[in-house]
Amino acid sequence: MSKIEDKCKEKGVRLTDQRKVIAKVMSESKMTYGSKDHPDVDELHKRVSLVDKKISIATVYRTVKLLEESGIIERHDFKEGKSRYEPSTDEHHDHLIDINNGEIIEFVDKEIEELQNKIATKLGYKLVDHKLELYGSKIKK
Amino acid sequence: MSKIEDKCKEKGVRLTDQRKVIAKVMSESKMTYGSKDHPDVDELHKRVSLVDKKISIATVYRTVKLLEESGIIERHDFKEGKSRYEPSTDEHHDHLIDINNGEIIEFVDKEIEELQNKIATKLGYKLVDHKLELYGSKIKK
DNA sequence: ATACTTGCAAAAGATTTGCCGCATG
DNA sequence: CATGCGGCAAATCTTTTGCAAGTAT
Numbered sequence: 001m002s003k004i005e006d007k008c009k010e011k012g013v014r015l016t017d018q019r020k021v022i023a024k025v026m027s028e029s030k031m032t033y034g035s036k037d038h039p040d041v042d043e044l045h046k047r048v049s050l051v052d053k054k055i056s057i058a059t060v061y062r063t064v065k066l067l068e069e070s071g072i073i074e075r076h077d078f079k080e081g082k083s084r085y086e087p088s089t090d091e092h093h094d095h096l097i098d099i100n101n102g103e104i105i106e107f108v109d110k111e112i113e114e115l116q117n118k119i120a121t122k123l124g125y126k127l128v129d130h131k132l133e134l135y136g137s138k139i140k141k
Numbered sequence: 142m143s144k145i146e147d148k149c150k151e152k153g154v155r156l157t158d159q160r161k162v163i164a165k166v167m168s169e170s171k172m173t174y175g176s177k178d179h180p181d182v183d184e185l186h187k188r189v190s191l192v193d194k195k196i197s198i199a200t201v202y203r204t205v206k207l208l209e210e211s212g213i214i215e216r217h218d219f220k221e222g223k224s225r226y227e228p229s230t231d232e233h234h235d236h237l238i239d240i241n242n243g244e245i246i247e248f249v250d251k252e253i254e255e256l257q258n259k260i261a262t263k264l265g266y267k268l269v270d271h272k273l274e275l276y277g278s279k280i281k282k
Numbered sequence: 283a284t285a286c287t288t289g290c291a292a293a294a295g296a297t298t299t300g301c302c303g304c305a306t307g
Numbered sequence: 308c309a310t311g312c313g314g315c316a317a318a319t320c321t322t323t324t325g326c327a328a329g330t331a332t
Contacts, residue, residue, distance in 0.1 A: 014306090014312085016305085016311095016312065019312095041296080041297085042296090054313095055313085055314090057297095058299085058313075058314070059313055059314075061297060061298075062298090062312085062313080065297095065298095077218055079218070081295065082295080082296060082297090083296085083297090096260075096261060096264055099269055105264055105266075107260060109256070109260055111256060112253065112256050112257070112260070115250070115252060115253050116273075116275055119237075119250055119253070119275065120237060120275050120277045121280075123237055123246055123248060123277075124279060125246075125275070125277030125278060125279055125280060126277050126278050126279075128240055128277050129240070129276040129277075130273070130274060130276060131272065131273070131274045132271070132274075134260065134270075134271045135268075135270040135272075136264075136266030136269050137269055138265060138266055139262075139265050139267050155286075155287085157287065157288085157330085181321095196289090197288070197289050199288075199289065199290075199291095199323080202321090203288085203323090206322095206323095222296090222297085222321065223320085224322090
């Protein structure tokens with residue numbers, strides 16, 4: 001059983017056959033496609049279709065929405081017209097996107113997290129969520 | 142003549158009647174609607190229509206795209222389905238979005254800018270662009 | 283004349299939804 | 308039985324584009 005399936009049970013999200021396939025595909029995302037994998041709905045649909053070609057793209061849309069609202073996966077809107085998804089992780093991370101080839105590098109930086117909290121507080125707000133994306137090009141050596 | 146019109150001339154962007162109206166509306170955005178103003182295309186179209194109701198929304202789309210590519214205005218994709226725009230400023234700033242009412246607070250923080258540069262460099266990238274959005278709720282006193 | 287702009291409506295791309303049959307508790 | 312779920316196609320929403328006519332250089 002996949003990690004995401006586990007989390008669904010914890011959160012009381014009902015697991016149908018279709019959802020199990022989608023959960024499995026999401027769970028195996030980085031394992032199979034590398035740490036830079038952040039598939040969009042179309043890509044997810046292609047992958048689940050390999051397992052069960054009857055699953056419609058509408059179901060994929062409905063499921064990622066459900067999983068996102070349950071905090072099980074995360075949606076990102078990088079500078080394209082569509083959303084990309086990844087399984088939620090225990091430790092929050094941010095993204096650096098290679099502007100030349102679209103590669104996504106994940107990073108964790110405690111200092112920047114604290115700083116964001118400090119800024120929000122200074123402005124009179126409680127920080128609930130945040131988005132930090134760096135866009136850059138590879139330095140050649 | 143509006144500030145944005147000025148910048149168009151500097152950059153060699155041709156100024157048609159329609160573009161002048163759109164430039165004016167963008168220039169007066171924060172002056173007229175407050176520092177929290179980041180209108181979307183639909184809102185811009187409404188505002189330019191008050192000046193000249195013949196201007197089509199397609200022209201507004203084409204013009205904001207042009208202005209954005211020229212660096213004269215900036216596009217933001219906050220967590221909604223559509224883009225919002227604001228005139229470019231000399232000093233870079235980021236945004237805090239009130240999750241309860243959608244209000245946008247702008248802020249500048251040198252420290253966080255430096256930190257981002259440092260992170261990109263450490264990862265072997267030259268930082269070209271970045272996006273930082275904080276989402277929070279107002280602290281009551 | 284040549285190249286750029288615009289308005290209109292149609293097209294496109296991503297996402298949502300109505301309907302209805304099907305599955306599940 | 309009652310509620311929720313999934314497939315399909317149609318609808319929606321934002322944004323882009325083809326075309327023909329108009330404008331500027």
